Amino acid sequence: MPDSQLVDFDLRGKTVFVAGHKGMVGRALMRRLERENCTLLTVDRAQVDLTMQAETQKFLQHAEPDVVIVAAAKVGGIWANNQYPADFLYENLAIETNLIRGSFAAQVQKLLFLGSSCIYPKHAPQPIEEGALLSGPLEPTNEWYAMAKIAGIKLCQAFRRQYGCDFISAMPTNLYGPGDNFDLTTSHVLPALMRKAHEAKISGAESFEIWGTGAPRREFLHCDDCADALVHLLKRYSAEGHINVGFGADISILELAQRISRIMDYHGVIMQDVAKPDGTPGKLMSSARLRQLGWEPSIRLDKGIRNTYRWFLERYLQREQV
Numbered sequence: 251m252p253d254s255q256l257v258d259f260d261l262r263g264k265t266v267f268v269a270g271h272k273g274m275v276g277r278a279l280m281r282r283l284e285r286e287n288c289t290l291l292t293v294d295r296a297q298v299d300l301t302m303q304a305e306t307q308k309f310l311q312h313a314e315p316d317v318v319i320v321a322a323a324k325v326g327g328i329w330a331n332n333q334y335p336a337d338f339l340y341e342n343l344a345i346e347t348n349l350i351r352g353s354f355a356a357q358v359q360k361l362l363f364l365g366s367s368c369i370y371p372k373h374a375p376q377p378i379e380e381g382a383l384l385s386g387p388l389e390p391t392n393e394w395y396a397m398a399k400i401a402g403i404k405l406c407q408a409f410r411r412q413y414g415c416d417f418i419s420a421m422p423t424n425l426y427g428p429g430d431n432f433d434l435t436t437s438h439v440l441p442a443l444m445r446k447a448h449e450a451k452i453s454g455a456e457s458f459e460i461w462g463t464g465a466p467r468r469e470f471l472h473c474d475d476c477a478d479a480l481v482h483l484l485k486r487y488s489a490e491g492h493i494n495v496g497f498g499a500d501i502s503i504l505e506l507a508q509r510i511s512r513i514m515d516y517h518g519v520i521m522q523d524v525a526k527p528d529g530t531p532g533k534l535m536s537s538a539r540l541r542q543l544g545w546e547p548s549i550r551l552d553k554g555i556r557n558t559y560r561w562f563l564e565r566y567l568q569r570e571q572v
Contacts, residue, residue: 255489256543259360259416261481267291267315269300269349270322274429275364275422278477279319286481291315301341306348310356317484318353320346320363320402326436328391328461328529335394342398350405354415361417362484363406365399365492367469367533368392369421377536380421380492389530407490419492420483423535427473427554428561440470443507444559447516457519462528464504464520469534471497472549472557482545496535497547513555 266283270276271292283290291313298309300322310318324341331338346363353361370378371386383403388396406417426440434442443460450458479495487493501509507520549557 255487257486257488259485259488261286261288261317261485263288264316264359265289265291265314266317266319267293267310267313268319268321269293269345270320273321273323273325274427274431274473275425275476276321277429278427278473279321279480281474282477282481288317300348301344303344303348303352307352307355310349310352310358314356315353316359318349318358318361319480319484320349320361322349323364325395325431325438327438327442328527330436331392331395338394339398342395343401346398346402347405350402350409350417353417354409354413359416360484360488361406361415362480363402363417363419364480365403365419365421366395367421367423367494367496367535368396368530369399369403370533370535372530376532377496377534378494379536380494380539383492391527391529403492410490416488418483418487418489420480421492421494421535422476422479423469423471423494423496423533425471425473425476427558428565429473430558430562432562439468439503440506440510440555441558441562443503443510444514444555444562447507447511447514448559448562450518451514451516455518457521459521459523460503460507461523461526462503463524464507464522465502466528466530467500467502467532467534468506469496469498469500470506470551470554471495471547472554475547475549479540479545479547482543483540486543491539493539493543494535494537495540496537497551498537500532500534501551509552510555513552514559 372389374382409415430441446458
């Protein structure tokens with residue numbers, strides 16, 4: 251990796267605006283940034299609607315953050331992406347455009363844009379390197395979200411090229427952890443499987459169902475590991491190319507369901523609904539560039555699942571019952 255990409259950006263004393271601070275990644279970033287001796291800045295949607303250009307720009311001009319992290323997004327699983335394509339494309343385009351352009355206008359020192367592994371082609375060679383971007387067709391079940399995220403990457407690159415802005419992009423793999431979404435209609439695969447296994451266990455059901463064959467393989471990274479990697483990139487990286495943020499190993503959906511069941515002490519049968527789509531066959535990303543920058547994950551999958559299930563029992567279910 252060329253030395254020109256390595257920097258020493260000190261977060262101490264900086265005001266850092268975390269857009270999307272109530273989401274799983276945003277909360278993890280807030281926890282991690284508390285160790286950096288910086289001032290954390292947040293705003294609720296009731297105060298500022300980030301899909302509205304004028305509101306967003308006014309807020310950034312008034313707040314004058316030194317750093318902006320774009321963790322705000324409309325997210326969901328296969329069902330939600332298929333059901334609401336216009337919402338996923340428009341809202342994500344609006345949020346990222348307003349924050350990136352607004353940060354330029356407010357003379358923000360550094361911006362970090364968060365994408366997703368779904369930006370890569372459906373049949374990209376595994377593990378997926380950053381150069382695979384735009385090298386083939388996207389997975390149809392999440393192309394609307396993916397297109398918006400690709401546009402965000404390119405917008406950061408454009409402002410860097412034209413104006414010299416220190417705007418960088420990171421592409422996390424599938425994330426999970428405390429603060430995840432366990433709604434079965436909008437959640438991603440790991441929290442959905444956890445919810446299904448929990449309900450089967452509590453009800454005494456002999457089985458629960460997974461979408462598709464269970465053969466597709468996915469990589470999973472705990473949100474606290476992701477937050478640590480993102481802070482590392484803020485402090486150490488400055489270049490046009492986006493950086494993959496992954497764990498470095500994958501697992502099939504069926505194996506994941508089996509592992510979750512074992513950890514949760516559920517002994518029923520896992521049924522495969524082959525009428526439902528599988529999605530992309532594999533999405534293991536290469537995180538070689540991130541490792542060259544000196545970062546490695548520390549939370550293994552079993553430990554992360556236990557940690558997430560504990561949060562689900564202690565916080566999520568209690569919140570639902572209120």
